Amino acid sequence: MAIYYFIFGVVFQRGTEDFIPFLLVGLVVWQWFAQCVNHCSAAITQNHALISQVNFPKVVLPSINIVMDTFKFSIVFSLLLIGLWVMGYPPTLSYIYLPLILGVQFLLNYACGLIASMLIPFIPDLSNLLPHLLRLGMYGSGILYTVSSLPESAQNILTYNPMIWIIQSYRDVLMYNQAPDIFNLAIYGCAVLTLYTLARLLMNKLNPVFARALMQR
Amino acid sequence: MNERKKSAISLKNIRVTYRSGIPFTRATSVYSPLKDISFELYKGDSLGIIGRNGAGKSTLLRLLNGIIKPDSGKVVNHGHRTALLSLTVGYDQNLSGRQNAVISGMMMGLKKRHIVSKLNEIDEFSELGSFFDQPVKNYSTGMKQRLGMAVAIHLKTDVLLIDEILAVGDSRFRKKSEAVMREKITSGDTIVLVSHSAETVKRLCNKALWIENGVVARYGDSKVVVAAYEESQK
Numbered sequence: 001m002a003i004y005y006f007i008f009g010v011v012f013q014r015g016t017e018d019f020i021p022f023l024l025v026g027l028v029v030w031q032w033f034a035q036c037v038n039h040c041s042a043a044i045t046q047n048h049a050l051i052s053q054v055n056f057p058k059v060v061l062p063s064i065n066i067v068m069d070t071f072k073f074s075i076v077f078s079l080l081l082i083g084l085w086v087m088g089y090p091p092t093l094s095y096i097y098l099p100l101i102l103g104v105q106f107l108l109n110y111a112c113g114l115i116a117s118m119l120i121p122f123i124p125d126l127s128n129l130l131p132h133l134l135r136l137g138m139y140g141s142g143i144l145y146t147v148s149s150l151p152e153s154a155q156n157i158l159t160y161n162p163m164i165w166i167i168q169s170y171r172d173v174l175m176y177n178q179a180p181d182i183f184n185l186a187i188y189g190c191a192v193l194t195l196y197t198l199a200r201l202l203m204n205k206l207n208p209v210f211a212r213a214l215m216q217r
Numbered sequence: 218m219n220e221r222k223k224s225a226i227s228l229k230n231i232r233v234t235y236r237s238g239i240p241f242t243r244a245t246s247v248y249s250p251l252k253d254i255s256f257e258l259y260k261g262d263s264l265g266i267i268g269r270n271g272a273g274k275s276t277l278l279r280l281l282n283g284i285i286k287p288d289s290g291k292v293v294n295h296g297h298r299t300a301l302l303s304l305t306v307g308y309d310q311n312l313s314g315r316q317n318a319v320i321s322g323m324m325m326g327l328k329k330r331h332i333v334s335k336l337n338e339i340d341e342f343s344e345l346g347s348f349f350d351q352p353v354k355n356y357s358t359g360m361k362q363r364l365g366m367a368v369a370i371h372l373k374t375d376v377l378l379i380d381e382i383l384a385v386g387d388s389r390f391r392k393k394s395e396a397v398m399r400e401k402i403t404s405g406d407t408i409v410l411v412s413h414s415a416e417t418v419k420r421l422c423n424k425a426l427w428i429e430n431g432v433v434a435r436y437g438d439s440k441v442v443v444a445a446y447e448e449s450q451k
Contacts, residue, residue, distance in 0.1 A: 050324070051284070052284065053303045054284070055283045055301075208284075208286045215235070
């Protein structure tokens with residue numbers, strides 16, 4: 001985080017005065033997402049010895065990583081809240097939206113983690129590509145800059161990135177004391193829930209296939 | 218022998234094919250260890266599966282346990298719980314033998330309370346002594362297998378699937394574990410045992426299944442089948 005601050009805040013003179021909290025909020029929630037997806041992606045391939053010996057629902061494996069990363073995130077996030085308070089952003093009434101946004105992001109992380117863990121056994125080479133995709137995602141999620149400061153054409157492309165909206169909502173609630181758009185939140189929540197349900201259904205469908213896929217490589 | 222027994226698991230025209238290569242494209246190599254297997258496993262039987270290396274014996278056990286599904290044919294399990302007995306399942310290198318015994322037991326379908334109550338017996342049977350409370354990474358191969366065996370003898374399921382594990386440890390330990398296994402087998406549990414050693418199958422099982430070239434070569438009384446198998450190997 002200090003590195004990002006140095007490069008963008010000092011070298012490029014990009015930083016406005018609230019650059020540190022701005023950066024922190026974005027990075028902390030992005031890290032939660034990235035860690036979940038990254039750790040989940042290896043979950044099924046790593047436990048291939050166990051899968052070939054015991055019959056159990058494979059959804060357990062990525063879920064372990066989700067729980068672990070969420071626990072780590074909960075500590076970092078509490079520190080972030082304290083840090084924001086110290087930096088002059090005390091808790092406000094709009095904090096009541098926080099559980100909603102957290103819940104939506106949790107489902108998004110879970111769904112993306114499941115999908116990553118399902119793909120890797122079939123396309124092992126994807127695990128080399130994934131860190132780069134995540135890094136690309138990080139630069140494309142408006143963590144180091146505000147999306148609204150970009151040219152129109154770039155903004156249009158970035159609207160398809162689901163993390164932008166989430167990070168924007170966190171900043172609205174935590175820094176600017178603004179309620180996020182409830183209507184958008186509802187639509188977004190439904191979309192994420194659908195994605196999650198699809199991922200779970202696919203997981204159940206593929207349950208007996210993983211053992212084979214891992215054995216016949 | 219002619220009494221009618223209840224069928225526990227029945228297999229009908231099972232075929233399993235392993236493909237390798239890029240998924241969803243033409244496979245680069247196709248290999249079917251099991252081509253057309255049909256047999257009934259009856260309740261209370263102890264069935265020995267014999268066959269040469271790569272005959273598909275372990276694949277058959279995985280099918281019975283439901284870890285994999287056949288490419289064609291049907292496995293019908295008439296409501297029995299199965300457990301594939303494997304010695305070092307779910308071991309964490311950094312945990313002690315005691316903790317791993319609990320984890321491994323739970324992986325194979327035991328209640329945590331049950332396995333914890335048996336820990337003293339496991340300690341005694343495995344003969345690990347002070348190593349029992351040391352991390353598994355300090356164990357020798359034989360020690361790990363002894364621990365696995367000590368846990369395995371406490372397994373309680375409807376159908377127990379055993380993959381070549383009786384040949385563990387030195388000859389004294391082997392005798393001890395075989396005695397316990399024999400007790401389990403003769404107590405009327407349903408057991409499927411895979412072994413390279415025809416001798417073991419003859420001693421421990423009442424039925425035997427001989428797989429050759431992906432089909433059932435012989436199925437029936439173990440003494441008859443093993444005799445035929447040994448004859449063919451000469």
